[in-house]
Amino acid sequence: AAGVIQSPRHLIKEKRETATLKCYPIPRHDTVYWYQQGPGQDPQFLISFYEKMQSDKGSIPDRFSAQQFSDYHSELNMSSLELGDSALYFCASSLEGDTNIQYFGAGTRLSVL
Amino acid sequence: GENVEQHPSTLSVQEGDSAVIKCTYSDSASNYFPWYKQELGKRPQLIIDIRSNVGEKKDQRIAVTLNKTAKHFSLHITETQPEDSAVYFCAAAGVMYSGGGADGLTFGKGTHLIIQP
Numbered sequence: 001a002a003g004v005i006q007s008p009r010h011l012i013k014e015k016r017e018t019a020t021l022k023c024y025p026i027p028r029h030d031t032v033y034w035y036q037q038g039p040g041q042d043p044q045f046l047i048s049f050y051e052k053m054q055s056d057k058g059s060i061p062d063r064f065s066a067q068q069f070s071d072y073h074s075e076l077n078m079s080s081l082e083l084g085d086s087a088l089y090f091c092a093s094s095l096e097g098d099t100n101i102q103y104f105g106a107g108t109r110l111s112v113l
Numbered sequence: 114g115e116n117v118e119q120h121p122s123t124l125s126v127q128e129g130d131s132a133v134i135k136c137t138y139s140d141s142a143s144n145y146f147p148w149y150k151q152e153l154g155k156r157p158q159l160i161i162d163i164r165s166n167v168g169e170k171k172d173q174r175i176a177v178t179l180n181k182t183a184k185h186f187s188l189h190i191t192e193t194q195p196e197d198s199a200v201y202f203c204a205a206a207g208v209m210y211s212g213g214g215a216d217g218l219t220f221g222k223g224t225h226l227i228i229q230p
Contacts, residue, residue, distance in 0.1 A: 033217050042202055043157065045217030056216045090156060100145065100208045100215040104156040 002027055004093050004105035012111045013081050021076040021108045025093030031055065032074040033092040033102060034066060043090060049074060050096055078110075086112045115140040117205050119221025126193055127229050134188045134224045136203035143205040146179060146186050147218070150199045157202060161188070164208075190226075198228045 005024040013019050025032050031050045035043035036059075045058035049068035060066070063081075068074045078085060088109050092102040116139040126132050138146070144165035149157035163170045163177045163186065170177050176189040190197060204218040 031215065035217075042220035042222050043218070045219065048215075048217050058217050088154075094215060096215065101147070101159060101162065102215075102218060103159070104149075106156050 004091055004103055006089075006091050006105035006108050008108060009106065010109050010111075012113065014113055015081060015083065017081050017112075019078045019081060019110060021078070021089055021091075021110075023074045023076070023091030023093075023105060025072050025074070025091075026095075026103055029093035029095050029103075030072065031094045031096050031100075032068055032072070033094070034060075034074070034076050035090040035092065035104075037088040037090060037107075039087075046076070081112045083112050086110060115143055115205055115207075115216075115219040117203060117219050117221040119203050119224060121224060122222065123225045123227070125227040125229055128193055128195060130193055132188075132190045132193055132197070132226055134201055134203065134226075135185065136187070136205075136221050137183075137185050138205040138219075139184065140205070140207070141184065142207045143219075145206045145208045145215070146177070147204050147206075148177060148188050149202045149204065149220075151202060151223075152199050160201075193226075193228050195228050195230060198226060200225050 033048040034046040037043045046060040048056045052068045066076045088107045090107045092104045119136045147162035151157045179186040200223045203221045206216040206218045208215040
């Protein structure tokens with residue numbers, strides 16, 4: 001069965017640079033979520049989109065923005081990167097009105113040097 | 114916002130014994146409580162979930178109980194095996210089943226489960 005696809009899997013950036021992470025949800029899923037997980041920590045919810053509209057907002061910094069496109073894929077844009085942004089970034093998707101179970105992608109490991 | 118407390122942070126049990134992990138939540142509007150298993154560097158994987166209209170759910174060696182009044186839910190793993198060793202996260206969210214999507218999950222801090230051979 002198709003899963004959530006994230007790209008790239010690994011990303012190395014310098015401080016103050018920008019980064020774009022991509023997420024392709026499971027086919028037919030209409031909701032996408034972004035989470036940030038620091039080393040040894042729990043995943044922290046950043047933001048979600050339902051039918052291309054922002055549906056919930058968590059602890060997303062102002063330096064980050066995200067959107068969901070017409071094909072339901074989503075991108076997380078991160079600017080003015082800081083050392084503390086180094087983390088695993090997970091995307092999850094769900095089908096609204098069905099079970100709303102969130103299925104996670106394999107994640108993007110971002111290292112800011 | 115929602116706050117989820119999870120205990121214990123580390124749990125070591127003998128292979129074949131049972132393991133119990135407990136969570137409490139603060140927001141009475143939360144109605145969906147999943148449990149995820151995560152191995153080092155891997156994605157969280159759903160192992161079981163429960164919704165607020167159900168008090169207990171079981172899937173083979175895994176069971177979850179929910180007490181809405183006390184805002185408390187627990188994971189029970191019986192006959193533990195070495196492959197059960199991982200970090201387990203409980204989570205809570207509000208879900209609207211008639212449209213409008215679902216909230217992002219609020220996770221507990223995680224329990225590192227160690228199965229001793």
